[in-house]
Amino acid sequence: xxxIVAEHAxxxxxxxxxxRLAEEAVAAGGAVHTLGPLIHNPxxxxxxxxxxxxxxxxxxxxxxxxxxxxxxxxxxxxxDGARAKGLSVVDATCPFVSTAQRHAADLADSGYxxxxxxxxxxxxxxxxxxxxxxxxxxxxxxxELPDPLxxxxxxxxxxxxxxxxxxxxxxxxxxxxxxxxxxxxxICSATSKRQHAADELARNVDVMVVVGGKxxxxxxxxxxxxxxxxxxxxxxxxxxxxxxxxxxxVETVGITAGASTPEEQxxxxxxxxxxxxxxx
Ligand code: SF4
Numbered sequence: 001x002x003x004i005v006a007e008h009a010x011x012x013x014x015x016x017x018x019x020r021l022a023e024e025a026v027a028a029g030g031a032v033h034t035l036g037p038l039i040h041n042p043x044x045x046x047x048x049x050x051x052x053x054x055x056x057x058x059x060x061x062x063x064x065x066x067x068x069x070x071x072x073x074x075x076x077x078x079x080d081g082a083r084a085k086g087l088s089v090v091d092a093t094c095p096f097v098s099t100a101q102r103h104a105a106d107l108a109d110s111g112y113x114x115x116x117x118x119x120x121x122x123x124x125x126x127x128x129x130x131x132x133x134x135x136x137x138x139x140x141x142x143x144e145l146p147d148p149l150x151x152x153x154x155x156x157x158x159x160x161x162x163x164x165x166x167x168x169x170x171x172x173x174x175x176x177x178x179x180x181x182x183x184x185x186x187i188c189s190a191t192s193k194r195q196h197a198a199d200e201l202a203r204n205v206d207v208m209v210v211v212g213g214k215x216x217x218x219x220x221x222x223x224x225x226x227x228x229x230x231x232x233x234x235x236x237x238x239x240x241x242x243x244x245x246x247x248x249x250v251e252t253v254g255i256t257a258g259a260s261t262p263e264e265q266x267x268x269x270x271x272x273x274x275x276x277x278x279x280x
Contacts, residue, residue, distance in 0.1 A: 001247065001277055003270055004205060005255045006197040010266050012190035012259035014094030015039050018071045021092045022053050030088075031065030035078065036123060038070045038092070039260040040216035043237065059085065066090050071260075072123040073097045075130030096160045097124055100186035101131040107155030108132040112182060115139055117170050118159025122217055125159050142169045152179040160188040161218035161259070163195060163225065190259050191218055195225055198256040202226040202233065205254035207246055210235045211269045212258030219258025226256065238265075239272030247277045 011019075018038055025032045033056040037045045045055065056062045059082045066088045069079060073093035082089050093101075107114045114136035118125040129136050139145060154174055158167045164187060174181055202208045208226040212219030214237060223235040234246055247253065253273060257266045 001250055001253060003253045003255060003273060004201060005266070005270070006194070006201045006257075008190075008193035008197040009255065010257040010259070010261050010263055012188070012194075014071045014096060014188070014190070015260050017094070018068070018092035019044075019048075021090050022048060022068050023051075025066040025068055025090050026052050028066070031062075032068065033062045033065065034068040034070055035059065035074060035082075036070055036072075038068060039213075040219075041213040041237075041258075041260040041262070041265075042215070043265060044260065044262050059087070062087060068092050070123070071097065073101060073127035074123070075127055077130065093127075094160070094188070096186065096188035096190075097127070100124075100157050100160055100184070101128050103184040103186060104128050104136060104155075104157045105131045105133075107157070107182060107184075108135040110155075112153050112155030112180075113137075113150040114155045114157070115145070115170070115174075116157055116159070117167055118162055119217060122159060124161075128157065128159070139170070142166075142173050145170070145173055149174075149177055152177075154178045154181050156181070156183040157186050158184075159217075160186055161191045161221065162187055163221055164192060194218070194222060194256065194259060198222045198254075199225050199229055201254040201256065202229040205230070205252040206250040207232040207234070207252075208254045208256065209233075209242075209246075209269060209273070210256055210258075211237070211266050212261035213237060216258045216260050219261065222256050222258055226254075230254075236269060239268050242269070242272050242276060244276045247273065250277075 210223040
């Protein structure tokens with residue numbers, strides 16, 4: 001049996017940077033908190049906890065020390081609140097997310113009716129919405145576009161980890177109904193590369209295993225993309241979830257992993273697949 005890892009898989013630039021900034025904050029001494037889990041990967045967050053990085057639910061929960069803003073970004077008012085409280089703010093917002101926040105704010109300031117294409121309750125989307133001062137509408141599906149539209153000057157930004165096909169569908173639905181449409185494709189390159197590589201691999205293997213947080217939007221979307229191309233897709237966080245029967249009679253297994261899945265986690269799953277299939 002052959003195990004093939006997708007050409008692009010696992011930890012992205014933004015997550016690597018956030019982990020490095022958190023480690024630097026620990027090395028600098030004093031209390032270190034992250035505002036919400038630093039990344040959507042329970043195992044990586046637990047490992048950070050062992051190194052002294054605590055997760056705070058809100059700025060009010062942190063009395064002193066460093067507060068790390070996670071890759072998804074937050075409402076700028078919360079950052080101001082943390083600084084006003086005397087906390088040392090370490091901004092690990094991914095630069096791709098900052099770009100989406102800036103474009104959304106600029107569009108709202110310029111008088112466009114703004115749509116944010118993404119998951120309404122995802123922290124990144126909540127942060128982008130906050131950057132517009134609430135002057136935007138979040139849609140997760142084309143069918144959610146209102147009729148009539150709020151104006152004929154529409155601006156669009158998209159959650160960095162959304163699928164390109166959803167953005168294309170939204171743009172195609174808007175175009176005939178507006179005078180002006182400004183679209184910022186804020187899907188990050190790490191996401192597009194992982195999605196393309198996962199899709200291609202899923203088409204060419206017997207079974208796909210997607211590794212990463214079940215609470216990770218980008219990992220879940222990889223699983224969805226693979227499922228559209230291959231009927232045998234399994235999304236796991238840890239090796240303990242693997243089942244031997246998934247691999248019976250299988251010649252090729254594809255592996256992909258979300259942008260918040262550390263290398264060790266991918267290696268652990270691969271080693272476990274090799275171990276449970278070694279008798280075949
Ligand atoms: S997936 Fe993209 S936007 Fe999200 S942290 Fe990684 S590089 Fe940044």
